[in-house]
Amino acid sequence: MGPSRTVDVARESGYSVQQVRDLERLGVIPPAGRAANGYRSYTPVHVRALRAYRGLAGAVGPVEARVLLARVRTEPLVEAAAAISAVHVRLTREREEVLRAQEALRAIRGEAADGGPEGGGDAMTITELAGALGVRPSTLRFWEQEGLVAPERVTSLRARRYGVAAIRAARVVAALRAGGYGIPAVREIMASLDRLDGLEATGRVLRERLDRIADRTVALLVAGADLAAVCGT
Template sequence: MEGVEPLRTVDVARESGYSVQQVRDLERLGVIPPADRSANGYRSYTPVHVHAVRAYRGLAGAVGPVEARELLARLRTLPLPEAASAISAVHVRLAREREEVLRAQEALRAIRREAGSGEPEAGSDAMTITELAGALGVRPSTLRFWEQEGLVTPERVTSLRARRYGLPAVRAARVVAALRGGGYGIPAVREIMGSLDRLDGLEATGRVLRERLDRIADRTVALLRAGADLAAVCGT
């Protein structure tokens, strides 16, 4: 870059908070553009590389290192409108994850109320498997799998034995979706769901959901902090 003093690997590392080896690894993986090489073989970087490494740090905090590497490498090849759209999609995903957990918390509060009163809440807002899958952002096959694993139990009311999800099943499915989205495996989710008839189980599940909200908030802040660096990467 004309008029800009070239940067050494150690300079990029210092400005980004990574080690020298990590900067080299990110270049090797294609996360940051290839550095120029001097006649004696030393790498020569520019501020663009610093922006790219910082952008990677934020993306990794938001979506994980593997997806961050793939996305950042792709951003450098996309036209600006498409690159901006790809970043916006990450913001939208995080917002949807947050809404999913908030709905799960409301479902858990309803389960707690029913446990305290001993009577199920009145209501007839039942869903088909297609409607519930759409509401949760999963495939119908996922709901059938959860049923096989004993996580969510629908009713079967038609002559064709079609699944029907009443309020208790919908609430359970929302909690399961939030737990699975938080990285909990099937055995752990089964244990948690089996504990919801106990006060301590309800409280423990509430803590799990609050911790998931905190993690989503941390990921969102990481993405926000990377905003200016992502814009610089997209503008190259």
């Protein structure tokens, strides 16, 4: 039959009794039934929902996890599965962004060793670069205002075009911003890339970002069976 009392659910899910009550109040788990004596009565689904929430919170944060779990519990299976799949896609994209940033950083390191940027390569318009990075053109303009990325300007309309060096810098900036670094910190990091210690420090930052994405991915995978159990409950 599984646990039924609040203390049993807390023990099985790894939360405290108060946390179970708080998460019920927030809608993370379905409302508990009431036993004949008036006490809360839970089912195994409540335990699965709490475990699923723990994994989701590790993958996307507690606020988004609450919203997502509510969708998984109440929407049709097709929509619930799509919502979970979207998280996997997002984590994959974040990982790919960091890998591209690492590649860009290696190129920057090579340029520093050779004494200058490499020639050749295709330039991008602001729309093309924004699409490649998954950001809005206005975000690139903001980065330019903050001194993070320096595009080339051509034509009398001052249309922005980004050369190879600017594209590489933008990839590093995008990865840092996605990792939660504020503008002042990103500016400091980007300014340090002409130094060996700055390049190495940025490399460590990107590796740590990959580690965090891996942890979030594992948390989502661990939650998988519990998410499947609460779909449509």
